[in-house]
Amino acid sequence: xxxxxxxxxxxxxxxxxxxxAPTTIRDLSxxxxxxxxxxxxxxxSLVRAALTCHAFLAAVRSSPAFRRRFRALHPAPLLGFFFDxxxxxxxxxxxxxxxxxxxxAAAVRGLDAFLTRVPHQDxxxxxxGWQIMECRGGCLLLLNWRxxxxxxxxxxxxxxxxxxxxxxxxxxxxxxxxxxxxxxLVVPDDEAxxxxxxxxxxxxxxxxxxxxxxxxxTTRKWQILPWSEPVPTQPASGKYWLLSxxxxxxxxxxxxxxNAYKVLLxxxxxxxxxxxxxxxxxxxxxxxxxxxxxxGKLCIVAAIDFTLFVWFRTPDVDGVDKWVLQNVLxxxxxxxxxxxxERDELEQLKVFAIRDGIVYMTTFETFRDxxxxxxxxxxxxxxxxxxxxxxxxxxxxxxxxxxxxPTSLVEMEHPAEVEREKLVNDDNTEIIxxxxxxxxxxxxx
Numbered sequence: 186x187x188x189x190x191x192x193x194x195x196x197x198x199x200x201x202x203x204x205x206a207p208t209t210i211r212d213l214s215x216x217x218x219x220x221x222x223x224x225x226x227x228x229x230s231l232v233r234a235a236l237t238c239h240a241f242l243a244a245v246r247s248s249p250a251f252r253r254r255f256r257a258l259h260p261a262p263l264l265g266f267f268f269d270x271x272x273x274x275x276x277x278x279x280x281x282x283x284x285x286x287x288x289x290a291a292a293v294r295g296l297d298a299f300l301t302r303v304p305h306q307d308x309x310x311x312x313x314g315w316q317i318m319e320c321r322g323g324c325l326l327l328l329n330w331r332x333x334x335x336x337x338x339x340x341x342x343x344x345x346x347x348x349x350x351x352x353x354x355x356x357x358x359x360x361x362x363x364x365x366x367x368x369x370l371v372v373p374d375d376e377a378x379x380x381x382x383x384x385x386x387x388x389x390x391x392x393x394x395x396x397x398x399x400x401x402x403t404t405r406k407w408q409i410l411p412w413s414e415p416v417p418t419q420p421a422s423g424k425y426w427l428l429s430x431x432x433x434x435x436x437x438x439x440x441x442x443x444n445a446y447k448v449l450l451x452x453x454x455x456x457x458x459x460x461x462x463x464x465x466x467x468x469x470x471x472x473x474x475x476x477x478x479x480x481g482k483l484c485i486v487a488a489i490d491f492t493l494f495v496w497f498r499t500p501d502v503d504g505v506d507k508w509v510l511q512n513v514l515x516x517x518x519x520x521x522x523x524x525x526x527e528r529d530e531l532e533q534l535k536v537f538a539i540r541d542g543i544v545y546m547t548t549f550e551t552f553r554d555x556x557x558x559x560x561x562x563x564x565x566x567x568x569x570x571x572x573x574x575x576x577x578x579x580x581x582x583x584x585x586x587x588x589x590x591p592t593s594l595v596e597m598e599h600p601a602e603v604e605r606e607k608l609v610n611d612d613n614t615e616i617i618x619x620x621x622x623x624x625x626x627x628x629x630x
Contacts, residue, residue, distance in 0.1 A: 202566040211240060218244045219251045227259055228588055229288035235594055245594050249376055252595070254402035256375070259271045260541060261587040264293050266561070266574075267325065269317040270581035276300065276317050278586075279577055281559075292588055297340040303327065304347075307446070308431075317582070321432065323589030326385065337370060337383055341588070349399055351387050352407050359412075361392030362424040366439075369432050371452050375590040379403070386437060387451070390427050394620060395439075395448055395457060413457045418444045428470040431538075443468045447475070463508040476539020479567055484511075486544050488534040491517035493544070495566060516564075516571070520548065523573045524560050532559070537583055542566045551578065 213221075222244065225231050235242045245251065265280035278298035283289040303315055317337070318326040324344075327336040335348035356363045366388035373380050385400040393415040400407045418441070427448065430439035437450040445467035449458045463485060466473055473487035473494075484499035485508070495512040516534060524531070535549040543563050550559040558578035564571050 204489040215244045268579045318368040319370045320584040326370035326556045339513040355398045359391040367430045474536045479542035488536050519571045
C-alpha cells in the first residue's frame with residue numbers, strides 16, 4: 186500500500202505592519218521639554234527657543250518652578266554698562282561681547298542704548314538733560330536735571346513711564362540745613378503678580394534725621410514719610426554727613442561719612458534701622474562698596490591697591506548679625522595676567538558695584554589721567570574667577586545693565602507680544618536653528 190506524503194501547511198505570511206508615526210515635538214511631555222530647555226546656556230537662548238514654538242512657550246509659562254530652577258542655573262546675563270557722565274553730556278552704553286554667542290548679541294542689538302524713545306525736553310536734541318539715577322530690573326530711573334522730571338524706561342522693550350515731580354513738601358519740618366539725597370528704583374521680583382509696577386524712592390536728610398518720599402506706579406502718587414528718629418551719633422560738623430547710598434537685596438543703604446555705621450531702609454516695611462561698619466572702615470567710604478552674595482547675604486568689599494578685603498554679615502553663636510572678615514585676596518598677579526599688562530601701567534583697583542556675589546571694579550587709570558582708558562573687570566566671590574570685561578575711557582558713574590526676564594515668558598500680555606510670537610512661529614528657519622541649538626546644548630551635558 187502506497188504511503189501518502191503529507192506536507193505541513195505553509196505558515197501564514199506576516200501581515201505588513203503600519204509604519205510607526207514619527208516622533209514630533211508634540212509627543213514630548215511638558216516635564217521632559219522643560220528638562221531639555223533647562224540645558225540651554227542662557228536667558229537669551231531660552232527666549233529665542235520659547236518664541237519659536239507654542240509648545241516651548243507654554244512649557245515655560247506654565248511652570249514657576251522651572252523658571253526658578255533656570256534662574257538658579259543661569260543668572261540674568263550682563264549686557265553691558267550705562268555710563269552717566271558728569272555735566273550735561275548724554276549717557277553712553279558699552280556692551281559686553283560674548284564672541285560667538287549669537288543670542289547674547291541679539292539681546293544687545295535689541296537694546297535702545299541711545300535712549301531714543303525718551304522724550305527730549307523743549308525739543309533740545311543736543312542736551313536732552315537726562316541723567317541715570319539707578320538701573321534695576323532692566324529699567325533705568327532717569328532724572329532730567331533741568332525740568333526735575335523723572336522717567337522709568339526699559340531700553341529692551343521701549344516701555345516708558347513718566348513720573349510726576351517730587352513734591353516740595355519733602356523738606357517740610359527740617360532742622361538745620363536740608364540736603365537732598367539719592368533716588369532709587371524699586372521693582373518687584375520676576376514672579377510677582379504685579380511685576381510691571383515699580384516705586385521711586387527719594388531720600389533726604391537734615392542735621393540729624395533722614396526722610397524718604399515714595400512714588401507708586403499703582404497709585405500714581407507720592408507719599409512723604411515722617412522724619413526718622415535722630416541718628417545714633419549726631420554729626421559733629423558738616424552738612425553732608427551721609428554718603429551716596431545704594432540698593433542691596435531689599436534695603437537702601439547709606440554710610441555715615443565719618444562714623445562707623447550705616448543707615449538702612451527696608452523697602453518692604455519702609456522702616457529705618459542702623460548697623461555698624463566693620464572695624465577700620467569709618468570715614469573710608471571711597472574704598473569700599475556694599476552689596477550682596479549669591480545667596481543674599483549682605484557683604485562689603487574694600488580695595489586697597491590690588492588687595493580685596495571681603496566681609497560677610499553673618500549671625501554669631503547667639504544669632505546676632507555681625508561683620509566677619511571672610512577673605513583677604515591678593516589680586517595683583519591675577520589682574521596683570523588677565524589684562525596682559527605691566528604693574529606701572531595700572532593704577533589700583535576700585536570697586537564700584539557688587540551684585541549677586543559678583544564684584545565689578547576698574548583699574549582706575551582715569552584717576553591718574555582723565556584721558557587714559559582703564560580695564561573693567563568682574564570677580565566672583567564664590568568661584569574666585571576674574572574676568573576682563575572691556576578696556577575703555579569712560580567718565581561718570583557706571584551702571585551694570587542685566588537682561589530682565591521678558592513678561593511674555595511669564596504670562597500672556599499685550600497683543601503686540603502675541604503678534605511677535607506669531608511672526609517667530611511662522612519662521613521655519615528660526616525653528617530649525619533653535620532646535621539645532623537645543624540639540625548641541627543637550628549633547629554638551
